[in-house]
Amino acid sequence: MLTSLLLKYPDATFQKHYPSELTPMKIWFTNETQDEFIGIKASDLTQEEIELLRCLFQELSGDQKRLNESPRSIEWFEFLFNKGPAPSHDGAEYRVIQFSMKEKTDIQLMKEAFNHLLPLLTVLVLLDEDKGLIVEEKSDFQLDEEQLRSISHVIESDFFVSVSFFIGQFQPVNRDFIRSYKYECEMHSFSEDTLRSNYIQSVVTVLPPFMLKHLPVEWKEHIFNKTKQVFSEDTELIHTVKAFLENQSNISQTAKKLFMHRNSVQYRIDKFIEKTTIDIKTFQGALLAYLAVLDYESDNLPKK
CATH class of the missing domain: 1.10.10.2840 (PucR C-terminal helix-turn-helix domain)
Incomplete structure (x- = not known):
């Protein structure tokens, strides 16, 4: 019966083993015998649909701290997704660099690699096994395209996965920051679906075709x-x-x-x-x- 949900949610993930990670980006359900599992993007579900699926199937629960263990990572995750308080920032501006990978790999090893490659004034926030955020404080030594390209090459050579980036804009850390981030998420999604020739995109490069589409x-x-x-x-x-x-x-x-x-x-x-x-x-x-x-x-x- 779970497979029939793929007709309604074609982007869902269906598998016959327990998911290796549970994150708020995807809601997982299983049957009574727990031999089939389906993960549906939270953005594809309304609250009414979630409640209906909970009546029909067993929902799996997970702890986000399995992905984000550092206090700063948890702080930023709670702020962006769970209406948590603004992270401590001393008035500095921050931007979000979204990244995604076409293939999944060992999340712990990937986390260690990113933490080793990223500069000091950044926070790694993982969202799933194949996507995450780099939250960067504005400074004189901020990440540029060449550095992101180097990081991508290292990740690809070490883990055999392709990484794409979307560079957001620096913003003051307030409630408007979250709204801006959501706009950038929409542009990132558009770039992944449409602009496949360049694996490093930004608001500057995506805005013209994004405007043209609308x-x-x-x-x-x-x-x-x-x-x-x-x-x-x-x-x-x-x-x-x-x-x-x-x-x-x-x-x-x-x-x-x-x-x-x-x-x-x-x-x-x-x-x-x-x-x-x-x-x-x-x-x-x-x-x-x-x-x-x-x-x-x-x-x-x-x-x-």
Whole structure:
């Protein structure tokens, strides 16, 4: 009977052994003989559904301290998920770097590895066997993309798991911090489902495609109709325009990136401007063109 719940909750985890970890991110149920177990994301369940499932099946309970043992980790977990008091912060700003792994591994060894690799002013908060948070205090020596890339390479080589990161924004530690974190969770989820080409994302990189997704279809059809026609007529043009925009509108850098002569790049940029009347050499024109590129890619290029 538990397997039938997969029709209602296709993202649930079904297995025939007791789950190795129990966390608040996923609610687990078992049958009377306890030979089948199903874990459903808490975000996929309403309170009424939880109460109904409790009447039909046995709910498993767990202690979050098995994942988060340090006082600071527990403090931050309680603050973010259980309406606990704000952690001690001395007025400093903090940000949350979310991470997730495609494969599960030994959680204790993974925890030790992260604690060894992370700098001093960070707190590791584990949410499940394959996801967690790095809470970082703002300082002169904060984590950057290169450091996160190095951490990812070490984890991948030692544990054979792929790690992706989403870098949040620094915020004062108050109740608005939790609301901002929830917005960033939504953007992180969107990036995992849609932007699969880069394993280090941030608010800056995800916001343009995230906004584009929520733009009404009829608006997109009206705004990007001309650029779609131009790109369809010359499919190579989109690569030139995108590279030009991603290289700070620098002709020489774009030519080097595409292994083209700078005059060829200049010709293609002028051709795009002439056909679309969008001057991508200006900030406003570049912004519109970049959204047009993202819209065209989402509709026409194969997903990675």
